[in-house]
Amino acid sequence: MNVLVLGGTRYFGVHMVEALLQKGHQITIATRGLKKDNFGNRVRRVVVERTSPRSMAEAFCGRFFDVVCDSLAYCSNDVKYALDSISCKRYVMTSSASVYDLHVDTKEGDFNPLVKPLKWCNRADYPYDEVRRLAECAAFQAYPSQNTIAVRFPFVIGPDDYTNRLYFYVEHIVKGIxxxxxxxxxxxxxxxxxxxxxxxxxxxxxxxxxxxxxxxSGTISLQEIIQHVEEKTGKQAILSNHGDNAPYNGGVDYSLNTKLASDLGFCFSPIRPFIYDLIDRYLELAGK
Incomplete structure (x- = not known):
């Protein structure tokens, strides 16, 4: 297949492109051209300003792709600029669990983008969770004939996580902050x-x-994460109302139901072994 990837030069976008290449697909990645990638001559490249309708139209008008994988559709205008400019058979947009009022065993039907009133907006017009909802509303209400799937992820973590949100806890415990x-x-x-x-x-x-x-699959608490670091380092976390505000604050008990994914043939691995291994890698970076 001829696949266009909007945002494929860092984080899970890199893993997506690698997986698509391994499956033998022809890949074009579209970015602002600010970050180099390691794909070499295995991919084609397009430089575009994702938030500019003119730039998107100039780059993609008249071009067809079998699939567009859009990891940069944060708001309804982002979806509009993409689907008004690009002709494709299938549109795969990365969404977020932030669209939900999260709870344990959150299912896809807990937020329906077809019933929420659509508003055209830019990324800074509303809070993050609202612009994410409106991005889905745009895809399914304004382009009903488009073959579209919106993929809702919780916090994404990994050794390539540029946000350093999980590393925050490791570093603060190791350094006594x-x-x-x-x-x-x-x-x-x-x-x-x-x-x-x-x-x-x-x-x-x-x-x-x-x-x-x-x-x-599964969930984990910050208490369990901190205990793992404490056991590995022999140091105690310092918790204080005057301390640095932790990245995952404001959370509630929640989990995402992934039965639809498993029914389709994709089974996710348990989170605990992975996250503990990742913490151990972060401990090495932190000098412990």
Whole structure:
């Protein structure tokens, strides 16, 4: 297949492109051209400003792709600029679990993008969770004939995580820096960057349309993460109301139901072995 990837030069986008290449697909990656990639001559490249309708139209008007994998569709205008400019058989957009009012065993039907009123907006117009909802609304309401799937991920983690959110906890414990954590016992869901990328590549080849959760199985709390670091280092976390605000604050007990993904043939691995291995890698980076 001829696949266009919007955003494929870092994080789970890299894993997605690698998986698509391994499956023998012809890949074009579209970015602003600011970050180099390691794909060499295995991919074609297009330089485009994703948030500019003129730039998108100039880059893609008249071009057809079997699949568009869009990891940069944060708001409704992002979806509009893509689907008004690019002709494709299938549109795979990366969404977020932030569209939900999260709870344990959150299912896809807990947020329906077809019933929420569509508003055209840019990324800064509303809070993150709202622009994510409106991006889905745009895809399914404004382009009903388009074969589309929106993939809802929780926090993505991995050794290539440029946000350093999980590393924050490791570094603060190792260096004895106080942290402010609002709910240390909340059970949360995560997905590894590698599996997120492979899942998107898998869905590019399917016919399923609609929305789908993607998450490693099981949940884990910050308490368990901190205990693992403490056991490995012999140091105690310093928790303080005056400490640095921790990245995953504001969370609630939640998990994503991934039965639809498993029914389609993709089974996610358990989160705990992966996250503990990842923490051990972070400990090496932190000098422990």
């Amino acid at each position: 106080p942290m402010l954590i609002d709910d240390i016992d909340a059970q949360m869901g995560f997905v590894s960057s590698n599996e997120a990328g492979r899942f998107l590549a898998f869905l590019a080849e399917q016919e399923y349309t609609g929305v789908m959760n993607g998450s490693n």
